[in-house]
Amino acid sequence: xKLVALMIFVAGxxxxxxxxxxxxxxxxxxxxxxxxAIDRSExxxxxxxxxxxxxxxxxxxxxxxxxxTVISLPYKKTVVIxxxxxxxxxxxSKNGKYLALSSALGLIAIYRLSDxxxxxxxxxxxxxxxxxxxxxxxxxxFGTIDGRILLWDFSDNKLIYNVQIDQFPIIKIAISPNKxxxxxxxKSSVIKILDAATGRIKTSLKGHKDSLSxxxxxxxxxxxxxxxxxxxxxxxxxxxxxxVIFKSRSDIGALCYDKSSANLAFASxxxxxxxxxxxxxxxxxIECHSAPINRIYCGDKVCFSAGSDSKICREFE
Numbered sequence: 587x588k589l590v591a592l593m594i595f596v597a598g599x600x601x602x603x604x605x606x607x608x609x610x611x612x613x614x615x616x617x618x619x620x621x622x623a624i625d626r627s628e629x630x631x632x633x634x635x636x637x638x639x640x641x642x643x644x645x646x647x648x649x650x651x652x653x654x655t656v657i658s659l660p661y662k663k664t665v666v667i668x669x670x671x672x673x674x675x676x677x678x679s680k681n682g683k684y685l686a687l688s689s690a691l692g693l694i695a696i697y698r699l700s701d702x703x704x705x706x707x708x709x710x711x712x713x714x715x716x717x718x719x720x721x722x723x724x725x726x727x728f729g730t731i732d733g734r735i736l737l738w739d740f741s742d743n744k745l746i747y748n749v750q751i752d753q754f755p756i757i758k759i760a761i762s763p764n765k766x767x768x769x770x771x772x773k774s775s776v777i778k779i780l781d782a783a784t785g786r787i788k789t790s791l792k793g794h795k796d797s798l799s800x801x802x803x804x805x806x807x808x809x810x811x812x813x814x815x816x817x818x819x820x821x822x823x824x825x826x827x828x829x830v831i832f833k834s835r836s837d838i839g840a841l842c843y844d845k846s847s848a849n850l851a852f853a854s855x856x857x858x859x860x861x862x863x864x865x866x867x868x869x870x871x872i873e874c875h876s877a878p879i880n881r882i883y884c885g886d887k888v889c890f891s892a893g894s895d896s897k898i899c900r901e902f903e
Contacts, residue, residue: 621892623676638670688715706740729756749785771798800841840882853879874899
């Protein structure tokens with residue numbers, strides 16, 4: 587009986603180069619430090635860490651390959667110790683030319699993806715920016731710890747607007763597919779919808795009972811949000827209606843929408859769950875992590891997750 591159980595356990599995963607590659611729909615690679623952000627550009631995945639590094643991972647193989655350091659932030663000098671500052675947020679422009687970072691240096695930096703050289707940088711007014719997104723090829727929107735939203739044209743270093751929308755730290759920014767709206771999540775339970783061109787608040791969405799954790803657009807008028815209240819809400823911005831579509835048994839740490847399948851993927855504790863938005867039903871659950879998941883990216887029916895266990899995993903829908 588013990589031998590049969592051992593055979594079943596071994597069949598559940600394969601060991602390749604000393605690292606387990608799970609046979610139930612995911613493969614993982616362990617990084618040196620916990621990952622703070624992940625993003626994809628064609629066959630490359632980029633991951634930033636809380637120790638000031640950005641890694642590049644090749645996605646061409648069946649399993650996740652090794653990673654290479656492409657950016658190392660300069661040391662921050664203090665009286666006691668010198669250390670590389672944590673990276674808070676990262677985004678890659680849709681044209682695949684640029685990568686943006688915000689870090690504990692109190693700076694936003696734009697890197698050219700072809701050679702990882704810095705082409706522009708800007709001091710953050712309140713030192714820390716926890717969320718940023720490319721609005722278009724040369725404009726970056728970011729949110730600060732003191733509740734400000736800023737739009738920066740980095741091609742000529744021009745600040746287009748700097749608006750105070752709340753007193754809480756901005757933790758997430760989502761941009762509508764038509765680039766006209768910004769959805770902003772902060773440490774409150776209220777989502778703000780902004781005019782992307784001016785930064786003006788158009789409406790506020792109230793429905794969650796605890797602080798927000800993630801937001802994502804699924805079309806120009808449909809928005810999904812996750813909160814510390816363990817719920818996912820669907821918002822129709824045209825009709826002003828909203829529905830609770832999922833209630834979790836634990837905290838939902840990250841959320842993403844795959845437009846190729848029109849499905850949601852979200853992180854609940856150690857697991858990645860897949861949700862069919864048409865049938866309004868959870869249809870798959872994958873457990874690859876040994877610690878809570880805090881970042882998730884999905885597209886083309888593939889999901890990448892990063893957790894406090896310093897692992898990045900690829901899950902297939």
